[in-house]
Amino acid sequence: MxxxxxxxxxxxxxxxxxxxxxxxxxxxxxxxxxxxxxxxxxxxxxxxxxxxxxxxxxxxxxxxxxxxxxxxxxxxxxxxxxxxxxxxxxxxxxxxxxxxxxxxxxxxxxGLFYAPDFYMKKLAAPPAAKGKVDIRKSATENIAILSEVLGLAPSELTIVVMDRARHKGLIAEIRATGARVKPISDGDVQAAIACGFAGTGTHCLMGIGAAPEGVISAAALRCLGGHFQGQLVYDPAVAQTSEWADYTKEGNIARLNDMGITDVDKVYEAEELASGxxxxxxxxxxxxxxxxxxxxxxxxxxxxxxxxxxxxxxxxxxxxxxxxxxxxxxxxxx
Ligand code: VTB
Ligand code: MG
Ligand code: MG
CATH class of the missing domain: 3.30.540.10 (Fructose-1,6-Bisphosphatase, subunit A, domain 1)
Known part of the structure; x- marks a missing residue:
């Protein structure tokens, strides 16, 4: 290239x-x-x-x-x-x-992860938070870290979350910290990338969207030095989507295994999703x-x-x- x-x-x-x-x-x-x-x-x-x-x-x-x-x-x-x-x-x-x-x-x-057409739990944040926030931590912990590294009170932080039934608990948890939730109906790629720039009024993306879009977001954030992590979601009870009405957790794990993904709970860093x-x-x-x-x-x-x-x-x-x-x-x- x-x-x-x-x-x-x-x-x-x-x-x-x-x-x-x-x-x-x-x-x-x-x-x-x-x-x-x-x-x-x-x-x-x-x-x-x-x-x-x-x-x-x-x-x-x-x-x-x-x-x-x-x-x-x-x-x-x-x-x-x-x-x-x-x-x-x-x-x-x-x-x-x-x-x-x-x-x-x-x-x-x-140089790009062959993401299956699955869901993905995502965490995107500004460069100052890279490696400090972690998708394995709770939203409450990550907001405290964001507040610290960005020098902003929780009430000054905007967290974008896709407006889906599966995020009811997540949204309540974020609001309990005092941070703002901005629900979006679609388009988590733009929201994730906006976290990579100061001045967009967007400080973090949390929650579950689609995995292929996660790779595109990761590519941008990797170049910007921003934070991005993704973890595949295979349990229909977690994804709570009509798309998976006929799927089972076991069936999805088997599909991932067939695609060569054996560590189904792996947390992927931006540098692994866009490794080129x-x-x-x-x-x-x-x-x-x-x-x-x-x-x-x-x-x-x-x-x-x-x-x-x-x-x-x-x-x-x-x-x-x-x-x-x-x-x-x-x-x-x-
Ligand atoms: C997600 C999100 C995308 O579509 O894929 C969403 O990552 C579909 O999610 O940005 P649901 O199946 O839960 O509706 C977008 O919003 C647009 O492609
Ligand atoms: Mg899309
Ligand atoms: Mg499309």
Missing amino acids: DRTLIQELLEVVEQAAIASAHLTGLGKKDEADAAAVEAMRTRMGSIAMQGRIVIGEGERDEAPMLYIGEEVGSGTGPGVDFAVDPCEGTNLCANAQDGSMAVLAASDRG ENVVFAGSGITPGLLFKGVVFEADCTRTSSLIISSLDRSARFTDTVHIKEGAKSIALR
Whole structure:
């Protein structure tokens, strides 16, 4: 992987975000997802690389595009592994709610954890808390640590938690410490990454979301020096999701074992989920959010706001791109 890839990957997520943004608010989540997938795949095709999807939109039989194992790119050049979520937060996009984005993580071959399509308990926090908070500790203990290392009272800390039945106890525990809970309906990737930056008003992500999204979050936080840990969730009684209505704990453990995961309770650090020598994260807002303004359509241009984080040059670039329409007469400078 070299630095020219950074610019290419920026364009990949910008194109995916624009494609989904045309379907924002229409209540069509699958269509918004498909549009992003198509745009992402097309733009990836013109990058000189031997790309491979390790986390994608499903197995070969279920998804027409960007399925796990699919090869992307021109077919010559460096080998690059990708974890993609072309429309992360499809419900948010379909309902024109904040927080959806086109997102991917890239690394050298073998540099991203092949996360199963399971749930994952996650803990994300700012760099100052790295290695100090711990997913094995209680929320109460972690909030005390956060308060200490960030120099903020619990009442000045905002903890993002997905708004799910499984988090009833967690939310009550956090509130009992005096910290603020910000429930989100979807989109824990953006919330996790927001923890990596001061000034986002987001100090910690706690609770259970999806495992593939955990790898993408880990890639970004690893580059930022932030804290991220993940632990797979295999017990349907813990996940409390209709998706797992027909699954059993034993069956899920057997599925993990079949995938080569024998230590099912392992706590994965960011550096294990995104272990490659070089790691790049790229995200572009579809709707506004903690990190971006999202796609804005204007008469003469389309504007995108994005974030590329790269270990190649130890940078986090926030970009605002004006995509100029043919025959444009005036472009506002904002
Ligand atoms: C999680 C979360 C994602 O979807 O995967 C969620 O990590 C689905 O969780 O950010 P449930 O099955 O509990 O609804 C997102 O919110 C969006 O992809
Ligand atoms: Mg998706
Ligand atoms: Mg998603």
